[in-house]
Amino acid sequence: MSETPDSAVQTAADDTVRAYIEQHRAAFLDDLAEWLRIPSVSAQPEHDGDVRRSADWLAAKLKETGFPVTEVLATPGAPAVYAEWPSGDPDAPTVLVYGHHDVQPAAREDGWHTEPFEPELRDGRLYGRGAADDKGQVFFHTLGVRAHLAATGRTAPAVNLKLLVEGEEESGSPHFRALVEAHADRLAADAVIVSDTGMWSETTPTVCTGMRGLAECEIRLYGPDQDIHSGSFGGAVPNPATAAARLVAALHDADERVAVPGFYEGIAELTDAERELVAELPFDEAEWLRTAKSRAPHGEAGYSTLERVWARPTAEVNGIGGGYQGPGGKTIIPSSAMVKLSFRLVAGQDPDRIEKLVTAWVATQVPDGIRHEISFSAGTRPCLTPLDHPALQSVVRAMGRAFGQKIRFTREGGSGPAADLQDVLGAPVLFLGISVPSDGWHAPNEKVEVDLLLKGVETTAHLWGDLGAAGR
Amino acid sequence: MSETPDSAVQTAADDTVRAYIEQHRAAFLDDLAEWLRIPSVSAQPEHDGDVRRSADWLAAKLKETGFPVTEVLATPGAPAVYAEWPSGDPDAPTVLVYGHHDVQPAAREDGWHTEPFEPELRDGRLYGRGAADDKGQVFFHTLGVRAHLAATGRTAPAVNLKLLVEGEEESGSPHFRALVEAHADRLAADAVIVSDTGMWSETTPTVCTGMRGLAECEIRLYGPDQDIHSGSFGGAVPNPATAAARLVAALHDADERVAVPGFYEGIAELTDAERELVAELPFDEAEWLRTAKSRAPHGEAGYSTLERVWARPTAEVNGIGGGYQGPGGKTIIPSSAMVKLSFRLVAGQDPDRIEKLVTAWVATQVPDGIRHEISFSAGTRPCLTPLDHPALQSVVRAMGRAFGQKIRFTREGGSGPAADLQDVLGAPVLFLGISVPSDGWHAPNEKVEVDLLLKGVETTAHLWGDLGAAGR
Numbered sequence: 048m049s050e051t052p053d054s055a056v057q058t059a060a061d062d063t064v065r066a067y068i069e070q071h072r073a074a075f076l077d078d079l080a081e082w083l084r085i086p087s088v089s090a091q092p093e094h095d096g097d098v099r100r101s102a103d104w105l106a107a108k109l110k111e112t113g114f115p116v117t118e119v120l121a122t123p124g125a126p127a128v129y130a131e132w133p134s135g136d137p138d139a140p141t142v143l144v145y146g147h148h149d150v151q152p153a154a155r156e157d158g159w160h161t162e163p164f165e166p167e168l169r170d171g172r173l174y175g176r177g178a179a180d181d182k183g184q185v186f187f188h189t190l191g192v193r194a195h196l197a198a199t200g201r202t203a204p205a206v207n208l209k210l211l212v213e214g215e216e217e218s219g220s221p222h223f224r225a226l227v228e229a230h231a232d233r234l235a236a237d238a239v240i241v242s243d244t245g246m247w248s249e250t251t252p253t254v255c256t257g258m259r260g261l262a263e264c265e266i267r268l269y270g271p272d273q274d275i276h277s278g279s280f281g282g283a284v285p286n287p288a289t290a291a292a293r294l295v296a297a298l299h300d301a302d303e304r305v306a307v308p309g310f311y312e313g314i315a316e317l318t319d320a321e322r323e324l325v326a327e328l329p330f331d332e333a334e335w336l337r338t339a340k341s342r343a344p345h346g347e348a349g350y351s352t353l354e355r356v357w358a359r360p361t362a363e364v365n366g367i368g369g370g371y372q373g374p375g376g377k378t379i380i381p382s383s384a385m386v387k388l389s390f391r392l393v394a395g396q397d398p399d400r401i402e403k404l405v406t407a408w409v410a411t412q413v414p415d416g417i418r419h420e421i422s423f424s425a426g427t428r429p430c431l432t433p434l435d436h437p438a439l440q441s442v443v444r445a446m447g448r449a450f451g452q453k454i455r456f457t458r459e460g461g462s463g464p465a466a467d468l469q470d471v472l473g474a475p476v477l478f479l480g481i482s483v484p485s486d487g488w489h490a491p492n493e494k495v496e497v498d499l500l501l502k503g504v505e506t507t508a509h510l511w512g513d514l515g516a517a518g519r
Numbered sequence: 520m521s522e523t524p525d526s527a528v529q530t531a532a533d534d535t536v537r538a539y540i541e542q543h544r545a546a547f548l549d550d551l552a553e554w555l556r557i558p559s560v561s562a563q564p565e566h567d568g569d570v571r572r573s574a575d576w577l578a579a580k581l582k583e584t585g586f587p588v589t590e591v592l593a594t595p596g597a598p599a600v601y602a603e604w605p606s607g608d609p610d611a612p613t614v615l616v617y618g619h620h621d622v623q624p625a626a627r628e629d630g631w632h633t634e635p636f637e638p639e640l641r642d643g644r645l646y647g648r649g650a651a652d653d654k655g656q657v658f659f660h661t662l663g664v665r666a667h668l669a670a671t672g673r674t675a676p677a678v679n680l681k682l683l684v685e686g687e688e689e690s691g692s693p694h695f696r697a698l699v700e701a702h703a704d705r706l707a708a709d710a711v712i713v714s715d716t717g718m719w720s721e722t723t724p725t726v727c728t729g730m731r732g733l734a735e736c737e738i739r740l741y742g743p744d745q746d747i748h749s750g751s752f753g754g755a756v757p758n759p760a761t762a763a764a765r766l767v768a769a770l771h772d773a774d775e776r777v778a779v780p781g782f783y784e785g786i787a788e789l790t791d792a793e794r795e796l797v798a799e800l801p802f803d804e805a806e807w808l809r810t811a812k813s814r815a816p817h818g819e820a821g822y823s824t825l826e827r828v829w830a831r832p833t834a835e836v837n838g839i840g841g842g843y844q845g846p847g848g849k850t851i852i853p854s855s856a857m858v859k860l861s862f863r864l865v866a867g868q869d870p871d872r873i874e875k876l877v878t879a880w881v882a883t884q885v886p887d888g889i890r891h892e893i894s895f896s897a898g899t900r901p902c903l904t905p906l907d908h909p910a911l912q913s914v915v916r917a918m919g920r921a922f923g924q925k926i927r928f929t930r931e932g933g934s935g936p937a938a939d940l941q942d943v944l945g946a947p948v949l950f951l952g953i954s955v956p957s958d959g960w961h962a963p964n965e966k967v968e969v970d971l972l973l974k975g976v977e978t979t980a981h982l983w984g985d986l987g988a989a990g991r
Contacts, residue, residue, distance in 0.1 A: 263848040272812035278933025282833030284813040296768030340744035341756040343888025361754030366842035416815025461750025
């Protein structure tokens with residue numbers, strides 16, 4: 048019973064937050080709809096002006112919200128928005144929220160039931176391009192910090208709150224790392240909160256604890272100086288297309304483990320507790336296969352599908368090519384072949400080290416008489432926040448208060464610019480998202496569930512207080 | 520000494536033949552040059568008229584030579600020429616000579632020192648497109664049969680002599696099999712002599728005893744219904760590009776033998792005597808590798824390079840493709856992949872049976888969750904004439920008299936329409952060619968060595984008598 052007083056205080060705070068949100072809900076949704084009307088499609092040059100307009104709109108809105116510092120940061124591409132609201136408390140931790148204000152292309156004829164840039168509230172859902180990815184999930188921070196102030200009676204947040212909202216995420220964030228490096232001092236934080244992910248489902252709120260990293264390479268194999276006749280020479284010289292195929296085939300062992308020596312070194316194996324957390328999720332493999340548009344699960348022996356995509360490193364062929372690919376036949380030994388590989392990496396792996404290991408291994412696989420080249424593009428490091436990390440615990444508590452449910456854990460199989468923040472700023476990365484799989488990211492009829500969006504508001508309203516109380 | 524009388528007769532005949540050839544040499548070369556001026560390029564529609572003109576020219580020339588039957592045979596494509604000169608002797612065997620009157624494309628700017636269709640006699644060589652492939656090697660039969668008559672005093676050849684000279688060989692002989700089938704009765708023969716090959720070299724006269732057959736297929740592998748994200752799904756569903764690579768890698772065992780069960784069944788292994796005949800040839804592997812534009816020999820364990828290309832079956836990848844092949848990276852699991860394979864076959868193998876074996880084997884190699892399709896194009900059967908075949912012995916004797924040298928044996932690694940003649944007519948196929956590797960088939964500055972061309976004339980002058988004496 049010793050926690051009763053705290054619980055009572057918390058319940059009162061929760062009520063205040065809910066009342067505040069209810070009071071400002073309509074204006075909040077109107078404002079978000081206004082932002083969604085700006086077609087900030089970073090991939091389409093004709094929308095360059097809209098992307099800039101979106102940045103200006105957000106900067107002005109954050110100023111209006113109360114952020115004393117708001118700024119549009121130029122890049123060689125689309126601009127980002129930066130905002131800062133110091134706590135005033137010298138012991139307050141600093142939190143950097145990451146999101147993006149650009150959106151995927153969208154056109155009515157792609158299958159939208161309404162105009163993608165004319166948002167519509169229908170059946171508790173706000174439809175429009177960017178509603179979930181990522182304007183909605185950036186925007187809940189505006190009402191969230193105001194609710195936090197209202198519930199705590201503070202005039203500034205309990206954390207030093209920074210926001211960085213980039214404008215090129217849907218175009219591969221080509222200038223993001225340079226932007227973070229250029230402003231590393233201002234962006235310095237004790238924790239990064241990525242506000243661009245989702246939850247397991249409407250009924251299973253979750254927090255994501257990590258993303259896989261990425262190493263990508265292209266291997267080119269050269270045989271005869273030109274395509275040669277497979278009758279005159281077939282069976283007597285090495286074929287680079289065969290060499291490419293054998294390289295790919297040798298990439299995995301019979302258990303579908305990556306056969307590159309040293310590949311798994313340094314990886315922390317999943318603990319029994321972690322595996323139990325994964326197993327607790329209401330996973331429907333048939334449904335997952337439909338999402339994957341695939342017919343069968345297939346992967347590393349000894350791991351479930353979710354473990355494979357979340358917690359295990361992979362090697363995948365993204366492309367392979369060599370010789371004649373047109374209609375009919377052509378009896379040649381091709382002059383060259385090519386393979387594009389990508390490796391998803393998990394905590395304990397580093398893309399630079401993987402590049403060295405793969406490069407060395409490939410050299411051992413290429414037969415006499417075949418020349419090869421291998422080139423890697425810039426890698427992405429994995430990020431993983433331990434389940435007992437205090438900031439992660441704060442997120443879980445804040446979500447738990449907002450959702451009134453047990454919060455479970457997921458991971459993300461993909462890789463993202465969050466890793467740049469982790470690397471450059473040296474801060475742990477946390478993921479806070481309220482989007483659900485049915486929201487239709489990158490698809491027609493993208494929407495956000497309004498109830499969940501407001502749970503996002505509520506979560507952040509609690510989170511700043513929780514993190515502030517924890518201190519640095 | 521019992522052979523002296525025959526030898527004396529033979530020497531006298533040889534002298535007569537040589538004298539006859541010497542007497543008609545200039546007119547023969549002039550006539551050939553006239554034919555070479557017709558640019559009968561079957562692959563280029565603008566030369567359709569020239570290909571027809573070439574057929575008419577040859578038919579007229581064969582009539583002038585003395586063939587009582589000459590005819591231009593229409594096909595849905597370019598016309599062939601047929602000629603027939605019955606022996607008049609009821610016991611005479613029937614020989615069908617095969618060649619082609621169409622040529623490869625050629626243009627001065629490809630690197631020709633003279634106009635490709637303005638033949639030029641220089642340093643004992645006749646330069647011009649088609650000089651060796653195949654007009655020269657068809658044309659030596661005109662003077663050859665006249666020399667045969669002159670030396671024997673006959674008014675008709677000692678064999679029933681038939682010629683079939685097609686007009687689409689350089690375009691893949693698309694209508695050849697149908698043509699042979701349509702005229703099978705008229706083309707019936709005891710032996711087919713293919714006059715469209717070459718010898719080992721200027722100093723090593725050889726006769727080719729066989730060609731490899733061919734089976735070709737395309738295998739398509741289907742995974743996800745569309746390209747899917749290698750982050751979200753990587754490591755957990757089957758990748759069709761990986762499946763394609765594994766299929767190719769599994770196609771050979773560690774000894775580079777084709778791993779398809781049953782593939783080698785029915786093949787007659789090379790005898791020690793046959794291997795010795797191959798080993799007798801002055802083979803320079805470094806020079807061969809330069810021709811193959813390759814850096815190392817590579818193939819089935821236990822066989823030499825020549826044995827590999829002449830006498831062993833193979834499986835080669837002619838093309839492979841799947842996923843993203845453009846610049847940079849794309850982190851996808853591709854929706855599909857494709858492999859084109861060709862199998863060279865040797866005596867004892869049949870393309871229809873190989874199709875069945877490969878189809879069954881591929882089905883065992885494709886993993887769960889990947890759908891596949893396999894399609895074969897029409898195959899070509901191998902042909903091989905046993906070294907002790909009487910007709911082959913006749914060819915060797917005739918060449919030996921013409922060249923005054925030991926005749927050695929080669930085979931051809933490629934596959935050709937000769938197999939259609941073997942299949943449809945049920946006759947053994949012999950190869951008689953005087954072209955040498957330096958003649959530049961399909962290349963700029965194609966030429967024929969005039970001395971060798973006249974040895975071809977001389978060989979056929981002896982051959983008809985030798986075959987006629989052997990009877991049916």
